[in-house]
Amino acid sequence: MAISHEQERAPGGMAVTSAAPLLLSLSNVEKSFPGVKALRGVRFDLRAGEVHALMGENGAGKSTLMKIITGVYQPDAGEIEVDGQAVTVPGPRAAQHLGISIIHQELFLMNHLTAAQNIFIGREPRKGFGMFVDEGKMRADTAALFARMKVDIHPDVEVGTLTVARQQLVEIAKALSFNSRVLIMDEPTSALNETEVDHLFAIIEDLKRQGVGIVYITHKMDEVKRIADRVTVMRDGQYIDTLPAASTDMATIISLMVGRELADSSRAEGHAQNEVVLSVRGLNRGKAIRNVSFELRKGEILGFAGLMGAGRTEVARAIFGADPIDSGEITIHGKTQAIASPKDAVRLGLAYLSEDRKHFGLVTGMSVGDNITMASWPRFTRGRVFMDDSRMREASKDYVAKLKVKTPSVFQETRLLSGGNQQKVVIAKWLLRDCDILIFDEPTRGIDIGAKAEIYRLLQNLASQGKAIIVISSELPEVLRLSHRILVMCEGRITGELDGREASQEAIMHLATLRPTATAAE
Numbered sequence: 001m002a003i004s005h006e007q008e009r010a011p012g013g014m015a016v017t018s019a020a021p022l023l024l025s026l027s028n029v030e031k032s033f034p035g036v037k038a039l040r041g042v043r044f045d046l047r048a049g050e051v052h053a054l055m056g057e058n059g060a061g062k063s064t065l066m067k068i069i070t071g072v073y074q075p076d077a078g079e080i081e082v083d084g085q086a087v088t089v090p091g092p093r094a095a096q097h098l099g100i101s102i103i104h105q106e107l108f109l110m111n112h113l114t115a116a117q118n119i120f121i122g123r124e125p126r127k128g129f130g131m132f133v134d135e136g137k138m139r140a141d142t143a144a145l146f147a148r149m150k151v152d153i154h155p156d157v158e159v160g161t162l163t164v165a166r167q168q169l170v171e172i173a174k175a176l177s178f179n180s181r182v183l184i185m186d187e188p189t190s191a192l193n194e195t196e197v198d199h200l201f202a203i204i205e206d207l208k209r210q211g212v213g214i215v216y217i218t219h220k221m222d223e224v225k226r227i228a229d230r231v232t233v234m235r236d237g238q239y240i241d242t243l244p245a246a247s248t249d250m251a252t253i254i255s256l257m258v259g260r261e262l263a264d265s266s267r268a269e270g271h272a273q274n275e276v277v278l279s280v281r282g283l284n285r286g287k288a289i290r291n292v293s294f295e296l297r298k299g300e301i302l303g304f305a306g307l308m309g310a311g312r313t314e315v316a317r318a319i320f321g322a323d324p325i326d327s328g329e330i331t332i333h334g335k336t337q338a339i340a341s342p343k344d345a346v347r348l349g350l351a352y353l354s355e356d357r358k359h360f361g362l363v364t365g366m367s368v369g370d371n372i373t374m375a376s377w378p379r380f381t382r383g384r385v386f387m388d389d390s391r392m393r394e395a396s397k398d399y400v401a402k403l404k405v406k407t408p409s410v411f412q413e414t415r416l417l418s419g420g421n422q423q424k425v426v427i428a429k430w431l432l433r434d435c436d437i438l439i440f441d442e443p444t445r446g447i448d449i450g451a452k453a454e455i456y457r458l459l460q461n462l463a464s465q466g467k468a469i470i471v472i473s474s475e476l477p478e479v480l481r482l483s484h485r486i487l488v489m490c491e492g493r494i495t496g497e498l499d500g501r502e503a504s505q506e507a508i509m510h511l512a513t514l515r516p517t518a519t520a521a522e
Contacts, residue, residue, distance in 0.1 A: 020047040022084065023213045024069070024100070024182050029078030031064055035408055038064045042078070042239045044232055046182060046213040051204060053216045053224050053245065056234035056257055057450045059406060059418035062217055065234070066184055069215075070102050071095040082182075101175035102184040107167050111160030116142040118159050119174040145173040148210075149203050165196035172203065183207065184215040189223065190445065201227055219449060221250045233257055258450035273298040276334075277468045278437055280319065283328035288314040290492040292328075296437065296468045301459060303483030303500065304472040306512045311492040312472045313355060316439045320345045320352040332437070346375065351430035353423075355442035355472075361426040362414050369396035369410035371425050375433045399428035403458065420451025427458065438462065439470045444478065456482060476505045488512050 024046040031039040039061050046052050056062050067073040069080070071089035080087055082098050089095050109118050116138045117124075125141065127134040142155035151169050159167060168188065175183055189197045204214060204227060216228060224231055228245040233256040240256050278296040283289050288311050296302050304312045317323045319330060321339040330337055332348050339345050345352070354360035362371055373380060373392045380388045380395075396410045403424040407417055414425055423443065430438060440459070444452045459482060463469055473479050479486055483500040488511035496511035 020049055022046070023048050023082065025081040025084075026065070026069070027079050027081075029065065029068060029080075030076045031068060031073060032076055037237060039068075039075075039237045042234065042237070044239070046215060048181070048211045048213055049208045050229040051208065051214045051216050051227050053218060053228035053231045054234065055218070055224070055231055055253060056240075057418075057420070059236075059421070060234040060257070061237040062234055063186075064237075066102060066186070066215070066217070069095065069182075069184070070100060096178045096180070099179055099181040100184070101178055101180040101182070103168070103171045103175060103186065103188060105187040105190055107164070107171055109159050109167055109170060111158070113159060114156050115153055115159055115162075115170050115173075116155040118170055119145065119177050141177070142173070145176055148176065149173060150206065151199075151203070163196075165192050165199070168192075168200070169203070181211065182213050182215070184217070186217045187219070188216075189218070189220065197223075219452075221253070221449070224253070225250070235259055254449055273300075273466070277332065278319075279329075279331040280315075281329040281331070283315065283318060283330075284326045285314060285318055285323065286326065288492050289318060289325070292489075292492075292494055294487055294494065296470060298468050299463050299466050300484050301463050301469045301471055301482050301500075303479040303486040304470060304489065305476065305479045305486055305508045306489035309491075310489040310512065312489055313441055314492070315489075316352060316441055316470065316472060320350055320439065322352070346433065346435070349434075349436040350439070351433065351435035351437070352439045353426050353430070353441060353443060355445060361429075362422060364413070364415035364422075366414060367411050368400065368405065368407050368414055368417070368425055369393055371414050372396040372399055372410070372428045372432055375429050395432060396428070399432055402431075403428050404454065418451070420455070423451070423455065424458075427455075431462075436466075437468045437470075439472070441472045442474065443471060444473070444475070452478075476508055479508070480505070488514075490514050 022045055024044075026045070027043045029039050029042040042061065042065060044054070044065065054062050054065075064073065068075050069089065071091040071094050074090070080089060082100070087098060089098065089100075095101070110121070113121070119142055120138050125134040125137040126132065127137075139155040146153050146155070149169065149172065153162070153166060153169060159170060162170070172183070188200060192200065207214065216223075218224065224245055230242055231245050231248065231253060232242045233240040233253060235257060243253070275298040276295045277298050280295075281293045283292040290311075292311075292315055294302070304315070306312050314323065318325050319339070321341045321344050330339055332350070337344075337348055339348065342352070363374070366374075369392060373396055376395075377387070380392045393410060399405075400407060400410060405417075405424045405428070406421050414422060417425065443459070444455055459469060459471065471479065471482050480500070480503055483503075485500055486498040486503050486508065487494050488496045488498065488508055490512055495514040498507055498511075
């Protein structure tokens, strides 16, 4: 059901009317892959000067739809209109000529090149009968783009020296250099802190005033209320509804996304046992980890909170043997251990789920079954030479069923799964290995609200079975919901400990900004 309101007030104060010209319109779009109906009768439109949020669980069809808009895929059926004219989009270059650009969650920049070179790569302005690159014009055009965006980035700066947030601004400038009027942003704030998010949203408001239409893909509910004018929800490859963001409550959007009621967001239940399974004393590694000490108990979910760069991931990697330590003692089940590599850690019953699951948790070109069983291959060998394929297949099928992994079969390539299901495959790998201590680093990053709820239930069930779990998360509601205890870090140090039942976002943020000098003074 399309919205029929005449006018909605954008969060930034700009009126967006239904009379604003349509930049992009899709109707009855269909797309199938072998064994999968990815899109069925999908419709979507975008008006000038609006932010139109596209929401849905992983696997809902959002990425497929965006790839059709940008020419990566061709639709099996349906119509695409740009400025009211029916068009075909045979490839990404054709989309750019139509004024359509996408900024991916994972940025595609060349770190060794300058900002100007990245923006105009492959279409540099020429001089001298086309024989030479006109460096002066390229710098001037880049400076003009940054001025339009009101950002202070020098055209000659090497992109690899910029923060992720400023690299993202270079990507936006690159999109605008094509005179893009349709800008697709895929999870643009996933790696940004609050100040950087504020800056990005200010740029988005400026682009709206210039008549640019923005398709905004996110899993973060608070951002929808803050930046979006309209919200379209997809589920299972189908269009569900389009609603005004300002007057629609988040519970309604979530129920449309998942097609069911989600469990409440109550705090962690149950209690940790007295048995200490992991003890860390005086852990140090350069400036990243400074005298970190803590204990983890059987059946406990221990949350690690802090701002970006606080040292949480560095502590996890040091415990798991992925990075060397300068000093410190790690005790597992009462025995001091020297963990020189991840292989040592796994042998001792530790598992680490990296925040970058695609690079450090999965081999995406391998099947679901192979990924689940890879950490347990010795268990499936016959005569130390041959692999027992049937046992491996049955074991992986068992965990696919237990964790409700959405996949046609265990033979499916893992890269074809949604982010939430890929995360479940990583978890299955370590559960099959039967590790006692599980370290989850950003367990729900890039995962939709429905899959998050399933991951939360899974972690709580594992804790109730006696597994000891560390959860590192930048999402404070997630830390508060899951943790029995919360350790907060700032600049490589633990600045405080909170009881999970009594902690608050305000208390966590106070400790997360408590610099070492302030800690010493107290």
